Amino acid sequence: MPSTRSQAQPILKFPRRKSSRVDSKSTPSKSTLQPKETQSPCPMEAPKQQPLPERIQLTPLSHGPMALKGITLCPRLTPRIPLSPRKRTGDENGCNLSANLLGSPPKQSRLNLASPRKLGFDENSPVLSPRRLLSPKRQPLSPTSRPRPSPSRLHETPSGSPSCPRSEKKAPVVRLFAEKSKFHSVKQALHTAVPERLLSREAERSSIRSFLEDKALNASPASLYISGAPGTGKTACLNCVLQDMKDELKEIQTVVINCMALRSSHAIFPLLAEKLGASGGHTDTKLQKLLTSTGPTVLLVLDEMDQLDSKAQDVLYTIFEWPYLPKSRLCLIGIANALDLTDRILPRLQALPRCRPQLLHFPPYSRQELAAIVQDRLTQVSGEGLLDPSAVQFCARKVSAVSGDARKALDICRRAVELVESDNRKKAASPTAETKASRVSIPQVARVLSEVYGDRMSSSEGESFPLQQKLLVCCLLLLTRNGKNKEIPLGKLHEVYSRLCAQRQVGSVGQGECLSLCSLLESRGIFALKKAKEARLTKVSLKIEERDVENALKDRTLLGSILTAGLP
Ligand SMILES: Nc1ncnc2c1ncn2[C@@H]1O[C@H](COP(=O)(O)OP(=O)(O)O)[C@@H](O)[C@H]1O
Ligand SMILES: [Mg+2]
Incomplete structure (x- = not known):
């Protein structure tokens, strides 16, 4: 039986030592x-x-x-190679939605820190077919080239430009809208769709x-x-x-x-x-x-x-x-x-x-390359002020030490922005708290990093699964292996997962965080998510065969014991 500390709260990790791979990465790739x-x-x-x-x-x-x-x-304005279905091309902020979908951006979930991932549905289209080239629907998914949302959707955003007056001087509501818009544009800029600028x-x-x-x-x-x-x-x-x-x-x-x-x-x-x-x-x-x-x-x-x-x-x-x-x-x-x-x-x-x-x-991206990619996105929307350069460097260093994956670096920074945004919203909701915009700094990035990479973030063993994610995979496997339905609503998955955690005396996470873990599993190619309006109705399915789960989790003992015990 695995024992663990409560994982209800993600662990804050601060850089204690330099990753051994960092130095080697600093040489040209x-x-x-x-x-x-x-x-x-x-x-x-x-x-x-x-x-x-x-x-x-x-x-x-x-x-x-x-x-x-x-x-x-x-x-610009030309069709793109389809992204793979397991790769996230968007999130709740609509940052990677195709232009034709922008008219109706999905609502922001209040409590979820994670972005329920969207799938790239325009798979397998001949990229250069002239018919497609002429279609206005197939414009590239870049924040800069997209048609601007109607003013009503901009929430009166004063463009987020440095010229806008300091937020302290504004009325609280206007200030909130301005901050919301700033967060929105930075999240958009940190998209993982085909980029406008390739560094x-x-x-x-x-x-x-x-x-x-x-x-x-x-x-x-x-x-x-x-x-x-x-x-x-x-x-x-x-x-x-x-x-x-x-x-x-x-x-x-x-x-x-x-x-x-x-x-x-x-x-x-x-x-x-x-x-x-x-x-x-x-x-x-x-x-x-x-x-x-x-x-x-x-x-x-x-x-x-x-x-x-x-x-x-x-x-x-x-x-x-x-x-x-x-x-x-x-x-x-x-x-x-x-x-x-x-x-x-x-x-x-x-x-x-x-x-x-x-x-x-x-080759994998080096720390400098990852930092430059993230910084460049921020520069595009004058969003440097929202993310501390040290936080970007920290993220780049950690990701380059593990995988050199630009998608992950962008995802992590975006989630850290979401964390701060969500904190801000909570502060705003409480009448006593100050609604001062905070910046994304190292602690937020560290929190997301520990969520993504688990406790072994700094080890050289590569990516491994944090316990919570393993438990979720086991639950989904239990739910789908006998039943005909391969797609399980998140609400149901969370229910079974909570029972399993209780049974094994492991701290469990709430449904919102559960969705974010499912999204991480999706980005690892293990889960597929079909987003619904309500988080609990999001359909979750396994993307890998049952026999491959063991390989993926690299924890035969845990998997075996949970599967033998059956549904909790
Ligand atoms: N050199 C780069 N400059 C800017 N963005 C990049 C760069 N490389 C990767 N990205 C971002 O990361 C995402 C994932 O890259 P992608 O080309 O899909 O990786 P791969 O095909 O190797 O898995 C891209 O869609 C883009 O948003
Ligand atoms: Mg690819």
Whole structure:
């Protein structure tokens, strides 16, 4: 039986010691792009002189709030690569909603500190289809390019600009609205959708560009495999390059598929056939015929490609082989997390040297890069005043020590803003308390960090599950394993979880915090959430197979004992 301190209150963690990885991160990151065979010259080497032929030095970002050296602007008003379903593209603040959804921003939940995550529903749309390009609905999800909400929705916000009078001089109600709006815009700026401005990643961008120029634009079939941990900017970067080159790629039939949305690996074939406009070409052999018959070059981007990993690996193998078939007109770009997907999953490919894809690896972001990404977002909305630079640095240091994941760094800062906002609201509700705007500083970030990473935040073991999250996973598993319904309302899940905590004498969290834990589990790819108006009606389902839960939790004893005991 596990014993733990009460976890009703998240633990405040302050930096005591430097993470061992921080120093190493301060050296410039490296990016590799190499064909597997070193004897063949790499067609995508960076033009600069390189210390190692196959390595590309990432330009270290300059520091400071306006570290613009490494910034690249993504062209606006063009469609985006779909984000994967498990990745949050929005939150209760509507920060990542598509422009067409902005008319009705979701209501803010009063007590929840977490943002119930929205899923990217515009999956698997051919990104560069001209029809889509013309559609005003598909504008990019950037805070700066979005149509402004109607004035009534702005709550009389005086733009949050530095020129606005000091809040102490305003009437309390106006001051509250001004603060609310400030929080709102900062939360929006800290979104995790495809960014308006892509910082650093110049080497990776130019590598992808070279691939497209040398291969796709030259009608020379080839494949590129992009790897890197979650949140290292793979999708964002490719998206930016595709947008940059959309004129050049006009003649090329571009299809982008996020494989996370597929029900099974074989479902890729009918979907691809549909996207290519093939009639009745629903099998891999028919697709093969199509891709080797006359027609324009096809650029196929498969994001989250590891989802196509089937037992026999036949799907991945088939697809990686396509570009190398005689008369093929396919250029393939596969994206996934694993560095060695092509080695590990495709041993058969290794036997065919000509079929080996070129490789491009995205290293985790360094502390400086993460801090620059967050700072840049804040600068966009003059929100630097709301987040202490030391808090941003603290977050960047912790996240770079664990994963170098920009999505996580942005999420953590956004949640810390939500914490302060919620505290402010509570203060405002109490007539005796002062309604002075507080800033997000290290304690708030530390609190979110400890929630996200649990007690082992500073260890080098990587991410592990805090007990509360483990218990929630177990409860959901218990609720779904026997019943037909795989989607459980949060209210029900929380009820069972509270009983389990009581039974095991573990402190439990309230429903609001429970939702925030579910959101964290969603960002880990374990839960899927379907948000409802009322938190308790939010539908929660498991995104991984029962047999994989044990692997994910890395706590067989706890899982075993809870599952054996059954529903509490
Ligand atoms: N270099 C960057 N500059 C600005 N924002 C970034 C950068 N890299 C990542 N992000 C932010 O983090 C989010 C997650 O990145 P993404 O490209 O989806 O990661 P991956 O595909 O590697 O999992 C992006 O949508 C973006 O908001
Ligand atoms: Mg991605």
